Amino acid sequence: MPDPIVVAEGLHKAFGGTRALRGLDLSVPRGTVCGLLGPNGAGKTTAVRILATLSDPDAGRAAVAGYDVVRDARKVRERIGLAGQYAAVDEKLTGRANLRMFGRLHHLPRREARTRADELLDRFGLADAADRRVAGYSGGMRRRLDLITCLLRRPKVLFLDEPTTGLDPRGRAEIWGAVRALVGDGTTVLLTTQYLDEADQLADDIAVIDRGRVIARGTPDELKAAIGDRLDVVLEDPSGLRPAAVVLHGLAGTDPAMTGRDRLSVPLPGGHRLADIVRELDRAGVAAADIRLRRPTLDEVFLRLTAQKESA
Amino acid sequence: MTTATARNVPAAGRALLGDGRDLLSDGLTLIGREIGRLWAEPGQIIAALAFPVVMVVLFGYVFGSAIAVPGGGDYREYLMPGLFAMVVFTSAQGVMTRMAADASRGVMDRFRSMPMARLAVPFGQTGADALVGLPLLAVMVGTGLLVGWRPHRGVALTAAAFLLIVLVRYALSWLGAYLGLVVRDEQLAGQLVPLFLPVTMLSNAFVPTGGMPAWLRLVCDWNPVSAITAAARVLFGNPGVRTAHPAWPLEHPVITVLLWSAGLLIVFAPLAVRAQNRWGK
Numbered sequence: 001m002p003d004p005i006v007v008a009e010g011l012h013k014a015f016g017g018t019r020a021l022r023g024l025d026l027s028v029p030r031g032t033v034c035g036l037l038g039p040n041g042a043g044k045t046t047a048v049r050i051l052a053t054l055s056d057p058d059a060g061r062a063a064v065a066g067y068d069v070v071r072d073a074r075k076v077r078e079r080i081g082l083a084g085q086y087a088a089v090d091e092k093l094t095g096r097a098n099l100r101m102f103g104r105l106h107h108l109p110r111r112e113a114r115t116r117a118d119e120l121l122d123r124f125g126l127a128d129a130a131d132r133r134v135a136g137y138s139g140g141m142r143r144r145l146d147l148i149t150c151l152l153r154r155p156k157v158l159f160l161d162e163p164t165t166g167l168d169p170r171g172r173a174e175i176w177g178a179v180r181a182l183v184g185d186g187t188t189v190l191l192t193t194q195y196l197d198e199a200d201q202l203a204d205d206i207a208v209i210d211r212g213r214v215i216a217r218g219t220p221d222e223l224k225a226a227i228g229d230r231l232d233v234v235l236e237d238p239s240g241l242r243p244a245a246v247v248l249h250g251l252a253g254t255d256p257a258m259t260g261r262d263r264l265s266v267p268l269p270g271g272h273r274l275a276d277i278v279r280e281l282d283r284a285g286v287a288a289a290d291i292r293l294r295r296p297t298l299d300e301v302f303l304r305l306t307a308q309k310e311s312a
Numbered sequence: 313m314t315t316a317t318a319r320n321v322p323a324a325g326r327a328l329l330g331d332g333r334d335l336l337s338d339g340l341t342l343i344g345r346e347i348g349r350l351w352a353e354p355g356q357i358i359a360a361l362a363f364p365v366v367m368v369v370l371f372g373y374v375f376g377s378a379i380a381v382p383g384g385g386d387y388r389e390y391l392m393p394g395l396f397a398m399v400v401f402t403s404a405q406g407v408m409t410r411m412a413a414d415a416s417r418g419v420m421d422r423f424r425s426m427p428m429a430r431l432a433v434p435f436g437q438t439g440a441d442a443l444v445g446l447p448l449l450a451v452m453v454g455t456g457l458l459v460g461w462r463p464h465r466g467v468a469l470t471a472a473a474f475l476l477i478v479l480v481r482y483a484l485s486w487l488g489a490y491l492g493l494v495v496r497d498e499q500l501a502g503q504l505v506p507l508f509l510p511v512t513m514l515s516n517a518f519v520p521t522g523g524m525p526a527w528l529r530l531v532c533d534w535n536p537v538s539a540i541t542a543a544a545r546v547l548f549g550n551p552g553v554r555t556a557h558p559a560w561p562l563e564h565p566v567i568t569v570l571l572w573s574a575g576l577l578i579v580f581a582p583l584a585v586r587a588q589n590r591w592g593k
């Protein structure tokens with residue numbers, strides 16, 4: 001991989017008896033967006049906390065922008081921004097006062113802290129709300145302000161830990177827009193998420209994490225293609241289950257799962273057209289109320305990947 | 313891991329040196345933040361200022377009418393040193409609550425991910441508390457003077473009394489900072505706040521300890537609130553200095569207060585700094 005700006009090798013981290021990371025390897029090329037995808041407890045946040053110098057690994061090493069996250073933590077801190085799962089801003093202060101404070105704490109000169117705050121408020125659509133207290137902001141506005149505080153010093157790498165968890169669709173769209181704008185500036189972004197569509201929207205590259213390890217790596221399309229599509233069939237009558245199962249087995253090569261008293265679901269390798277499937281079912285005398293060929297959900301991608309891992 | 317620790321020592325030393333440069337400016341920025349927060353909530357300033365006034369009226373006139381000062385003297389003269397001690401002691405809860413709020417809302421993590429001086433956060437919080445404490449002290453002095461309290465032993469000893477009060481307040485704010493970092497939960501911190509008041513009552517601040525059962529008297533005599541109160545009474549020349557029973561801390565109150573302050577700072581400043589830097593590592 002050319003010129004990685006974030007590198008992690010064999011990271012291990014345990015909290016008490018819980019092994020959060022078990023040999024995590026990761027490499028993120030400069031100027032790209034990498035999505036860390038995985039369920040709660042997979043180790044996403046632990047990985048980000050180590051890379052952002054908040055936590056030390058028990059074993060393994062990591063470097064950000066060329067500096068070791070343990071030995072040169074301060075150099076790393078000068079080059080990163082971190083937006084965690086909460087809007088970590090002062091609710092009692094105005095948006096502008098927050099940015100000026102964080103600008104000063106980033107050691108920007110007073111004047112630059114002011115102009116940079118105004119510039120970013122303007123750019124991310126918070127200029128009108130700048131002099132209101134953050135306590136009155138919507139969830140999306142808070143997260144945007146939170147994001148801006150990371151940008152005051154123009155970070156080389158931005159860590160976003162579940163940046164849209166708990167936001168309504170409008171808030172999510174606002175954050176997505178902001179992240180896209182940053183990528184346009186050349187900032188490298190490492191974001192964790194539980195949502196495949198979020199990774200899909202934003203990430204150039206996805207690392208699927210499970211139980212403290214990266215278990216799959218690729219672009220969103222590559223991952224989905226590897227998993228294949230999913231075929232759901234709803235029957236008009238449960239008596240058609242058996243012949244339908246035979247047809248689906250013939251198409252997919254595996255036994256379909258019963259997802260209801262009158263419905264079946266099966267992972268389908270690429271290259272099948274819906275029309276062909278309808279014809280096959282028809283020929284077997286199965287009356288279907290609904291047939292859907294769809295891309296896999298995160299749950300399915302994830303369950304398939306972990307199942308492969310276990311059987312391998 | 314020994315190798316990781318050995319590797320960290322020079323890095324930690326360098327970080328501390330670099331901190332010296334930034335500590336002042338980062339600390340001042342954080343003090344400015346606390347003042348900005350107070351400014352944003354004038355209601356809180358009014359409540360903070362009203363509290364000592366209410367206490368003076370409540371204790372001075374409601375309870376005072378039924379309490380006799382040992383050795384004679386005006387109860388409100390006896391009371392004011394106790395109220396100074398009480399307000400000083402309860403100030404630790406403010407620092408605790410603010411530190412816990414920052415920790416539970418991710419603000420502390422943000423600070424730790426920034427190239428800030430590692431010591432700036434606890435120094436900023438305790439420094440801000442000391443500054444905010446000054447106008448509160450002034451209001452209390454004004455209220456005291458209005459209800460007939462006077463310092464009787466001259467400018468130097470009066471100044472010494474106030475210096476002692478400010479010192480204890482600062483030392484206690486480090487205890488508050490440490491508690492806040494340990495609690496790390498805004499709600500829990502809020503639930504701990506009401507516990508501070510009884511601690512201040514288990515003392516000689518409002519009533520003489522002489523009439524208490526022996527075990528309780530022992531607790532109250534060694535409570536730092538009692539020492540602060542006794543020291544202020546001595547230095548202001550207010551009544552209630554003499555105790556009928558032997559109690560070392562009340563016989564040497566100024567030394568006791570200095571020892572308490574030094575002890576609090578020596579124990580809790582390093583603990584708070586360590587908790588701030590090491591949490592989640």
